[in-house]
Amino acid sequence: MTKKAILKNMLSRLTILAAFTLVPNAAYAHAFPDKSSPTVGSTLATAPKKVTIWYDASIDRLFSKLTVKNAQGAVVSLTSHVSRNRIELSAPLKPLVAGKYFVYWSVVASDGHHTHGHWSFAVK
Numbered sequence: 001m002t003k004k005a006i007l008k009n010m011l012s013r014l015t016i017l018a019a020f021t022l023v024p025n026a027a028y029a030h031a032f033p034d035k036s037s038p039t040v041g042s043t044l045a046t047a048p049k050k051v052t053i054w055y056d057a058s059i060d061r062l063f064s065k066l067t068v069k070n071a072q073g074a075v076v077s078l079t080s081h082v083s084r085n086r087i088e089l090s091a092p093l094k095p096l097v098a099g100k101y102f103v104y105w106s107v108v109a110s111d112g113h114h115t116h117g118h119w120s121f122a123v124k
């Protein structure tokens with residue numbers, strides 16, 4: 001796609017998201033994490049190769065992202081990806097050494113509502 005086509009696509013998506021936001025019932029479709037791998041706050045003996053978060057509602061494939069940082073704030077994850085069924089957000093990880101890691105997620109649900117959060121896990 002050309003830059004112009006990408007921009008046009010993004011603008012049309014934003015218009016759809018804005019329209020959805022006006023529907024009162026849609027408020028129930030906010031997307032929040034159901035579970036994750038690794039689990040929130042866990043300490044692992046073996047470094048995980050990826051982080052996955054499962055959501056309770058469909059998330060947007062373009063506007064949903066996950067980033068993992070180490071205790072020094074360096075990004076240790078590669079580009080995140082939303083699954084075909086749109087409830088799974090995952091990112092492969094670079095090889096991790098022992099330490100604490102922070103997972104930052106930000107998603108847009110089908111009703112256009114944005115939710116975000118962060119949690120940590122450790123590798124010993």
Ligand SMILES: [Cu+2]
Pocket residue numbers: 026027028029030031109111113
């Ligand atoms: Cu909502």
